[in-house]
Structures are given as C-alpha cells and as structure tokens.
Amino acid sequence: MWLCDSSIGRKVVMSVSGLALILFLTFHASMNLVALFSKEGYNMICEFLGANWYAVAATLGLAALVAVHIVYAFWLTLQNYRARGKDRYAVTDKPKAVEWASQNMLVLGIIVVLGMVLHLWNFWYNMMFAELIHQPMLGGIHATNGYDYIAQTFSNPIYVVLYVIWLVALWFHLTHGFWSALQTVGWSGKIWFERWKCIGYAYSTILILMFLVVVAKFAICGGAFCCGSCPL
Amino acid sequence: MDKNISFKLRYWRQNGPKDKGHFDEREMKDIPGDTSFLEMLDILNEQLVNEGKEPFVFDHDCREGICGMCSLYINGTPHGKTERGATTCQLYMRKFKDGDTITVEPWRSAGFPVIKDCMVDRTAFDKIIQAGGYVTVRTGQPQDANAILIPKQDADEAMDCASCIGCGACVAACKNGSAMLFVSSKVSQLALLPQGRPEAARRAKAMVAKMDELGFGNCTNTRACEAVCPKCESISNIARLNREFIKAKLND
C-alpha cells in the first residue's frame, strides 16, 4: 500500500490527517467563542455534543485521526533520523530561509500531545465521559455545564500558563504545517507557495487567537488574573 | 589583487565507510585571495606529499561549476558560502578572513557512504536515474526543432530543472538526508515537456521507489535544500513530483 511503503505516500497521510485536524480545530474554536457572550448558548452546545452516538462516533474518528498523525510522526522522524546517517556534522550553519518550526515539528507535536492529555483530563473526562458512564457530576459540576468548567479551570493560574504554552506550540506547528501540507499533496508551486505561506500564517494566527481570547476572558473576568475591581 | 590570508584548516580524514574518522589540522600561510578553494586544497596536498604524508582525498573534475563532482561541506554549508549558482570549485579564498578557522567535511548522509576522507559514494543518484530518468522511445531521425511546439515558459522551466548537476548538496543539507530536490528536478525536466509525458507516471513511481529503497529520507519541507542548491533548483519541483506521484498512484 503506497500510503505506508512510499515516502510521498507516508507524507500524504501526515498532510491529510493534519489538514483534517486543522478543520476540527476551526470548528472547536468557533464553538468556544460562543462562551464569550452567552453562557446558555455555550451550555446548549455542550449538551448537544454530549452523550449521543453521533458525538461518540465523531470522537472516535477524531481519536483515530490523532493516532494516525502521531504514529506517522514518529515513524517518519525515525526514518529521517536514520537516513541522516550516524555521523553528524561538526559545524552547521542553518540557512536563513529554513524556519525553526519546520525543523522541530516532532518536539512541537509532543508539546501539543501533552497539552491534549491535560485538556482531555480537564474537559473531556469530566464532561463527555462522565455522561457516558452516567455519572454527570464526576468533576463536581454538572457535565452539561461546560461554561462553569471553563471558569473553574481558568481560575487556576497554572492552567492558564499551561494552556498558553500549549497554544503557542500549536501556532508554531501550524505556521509550518499549513503550507507544508499543501506542498505535500502537490498543490503548490512558485506562486502558490508564497500564497499558502501567507494564508497559513494568517489562518493559524486567527485560529490560535480564537482559542486564546477565551482563555484570556476566563482568566481575567473572575478567573486567576482577575483584579476584582471591574463590575463584570 | 586580493590580499593574502592565513588561516587554520580542519579537514576530515576517514579510511573508508566503516572507519570512525577524525579531523586533521594545518595552519595555511599566505594563500592569495584569488586562489580557488580546490587550488588551496592542492597547495595543502603538495605540502603533505612533500612531507611524505598521505594526501587529502576529495572529489573534483571540471573545476568550472558544471560537472557536479565537487562536494565539500565547508563551515557548515554545502559548497561553502559561494555566490548561489556556484559549486565548491568556484568558491574563492577572498570569501574568508585572515585568521579564520575553516572546517571541511564530507557530505554526511546514509545514502552517501564515505569512500575516503571527503570523497563520498554518490552512485545512488545514478541508480535513481537508471530507474526511470530518461525517455525510452526510439528516436529515429532527428526531427525539425519546431515539429513539436513547446511554450517558451515550459521550455525555460524544464531547462532550469535540467540544470541540476546531481552534486548532492540537497541531501547533504537536509536534516532528513532526503533526495527529493534532486529526484523532483530530474522528474520535472521531463514532466514539463510533451516528449516526457507518455512515461511520466511510470517514471515518477520508479524513481521515487528507487530513492526510498536506497535509504534516503522523507521530505519535511524545511527548504534547506533549495537554500544551498548551487543551481538554484526550487522546491516547486518537489510539489510537482508529489503531484505526479500521487496522480500516478491514484490511477493504478
């Protein structure tokens, strides 16, 4: 099967799974934004995406996507490490055109996984999983009250800092990943390379800001970094 | 006239692919600035031979930037900091400063085992070309040049791809030891022309399969290759190869 046993095939798997994850992140970020202006609206989404078979199927699909992306990431990186040979250069001079992120995708990915584990513990386990096992009060708040979970999480400054680090790593991963994915599937050239790079930077920046603004709102308004003097 | 410079030269010695290898050092004195890098190494070897020592081994042939034989990794850059569009043989000592330390290493990659010192075995590239980097039609009598009309832009681009001399700087620079810039240029030079189209799918598949078999790495689009390519090949060739390969596989 060429998706396993050719270098370009393996990269196509990386690229398509990565692009699908970007699409997922876009939905996720859009839903998060609702929490900025409506508690009821946000909790309605939580309920809608709670314990039903569509949501479970989608979660499994997503988990498979992440698993494939991670397995291929280690596989490709290991092969690349071997192809480099066992002798390393004594002196190296990185060309200016080489982006830092492009050479550190695995490290950035590992930070993203660690953030994801934390995030799944914070939210998925206490919300979706709690409902699935019919223990809706697992984390002390009712599972469909996602809004209060966010507020509770970001009242802890450690979580705020960890989430910001996580999102910054994801931003770096995406600034390279976006155009790289399109290059991998062959939709690039001298003109489109510049375009994708520009679109990729803009898209990743907007996407990550969408996540960050929710963290910021809950960290500041009544959260870990609340000054307590505003009427909100 | 350029000034003369003196510097410390650190050059890699290795007796074959299994040997561990080490650096030798030598103070080079009063080298004229308009000496080419390879001429400077000739001076080194003359000194070594006169002292009864073994000369330093490195690849070189035409010494005018077109054969692709020279292959030295100088101060962390394949071919050194030449003007882009030049190989080691067209690197001149005026690019260095008096008192510099100059480190010379071979291309380091699993696909290019060291033969001796800084001479590496690049027959892997020949094998990739043999796998499909040609057109198999019987050519018969020469045709009129304008019997097949080719848009100027395509002809120019194919020529740019064909200017790849297969020196291997792309592999040397790549953190993954990937040969994608070379293979994609060699696939592109034919894919862009009508004569190359009939066999384009077979060619892309065969050359990529050979490249993988020979142990070159996967491309992660870091662009280190195009930054050092002496012939300024672009990674847009890699996008074209990806396109050709994916199309071919989907049609299988």
Ligand code: HEM
């Ligand atoms: C939401 C999370 C993630 C998204 C949206 C994402 C997205 C992407 C995209 C679009 C690419 C470019 C594919 C290409 O070059 O063709 C990529 C590459 C990569 N990703 Fe991710 N990724 C995510 C998580 C991870 C994780 C968890 C890991 C690893 C532990 C990881 C490791 C890598 C590596 C190593 C590459 C480079 C692969 C290569 O170029 O060969 N990523 N990612």
